[in-house]
Amino acid sequence: MKNHEGQCLCGHIRFRVEGRPTFPHLCSCRTCQRWSGAPTVAWVEFPIDRLVWTGEGGEPALYQSSQKTRRGFCPKCGGTVCAIDEGYDKISLTIASFDDASPLVPGKQHSYGKQAPPWWSVTIRRD
């Protein structure tokens, strides 16, 4: 199975993950927006037990963004890398943090699409 690797902005937090990526999707909820500073975040899920934190920073810092969810970021650069839901066997990783994000194409699901700003439209190219 192919490895996927990625990192935060500065590289202090790096990860390598194996297994099948699932549920690549977009989310424009207010929590994702405020967490990332962007109108929309692209996410993909992997089995949490197939992920290794390989950077010198080890695991990312975690912010409890809701009762069930912690969001991981780099304590040095603030780069946003993951979300972990309590009791869930997958980890959500930000597609944009992968070294090669090209095979990770969001599906039709755009969670909270109505919360995206009206000037922002997303077209997903599939070729």
Ligand SMILES: [Zn+2]
């Ligand atoms: Zn960083």
Ligand SMILES: [Zn+2]
């Ligand atoms: Zn969201």
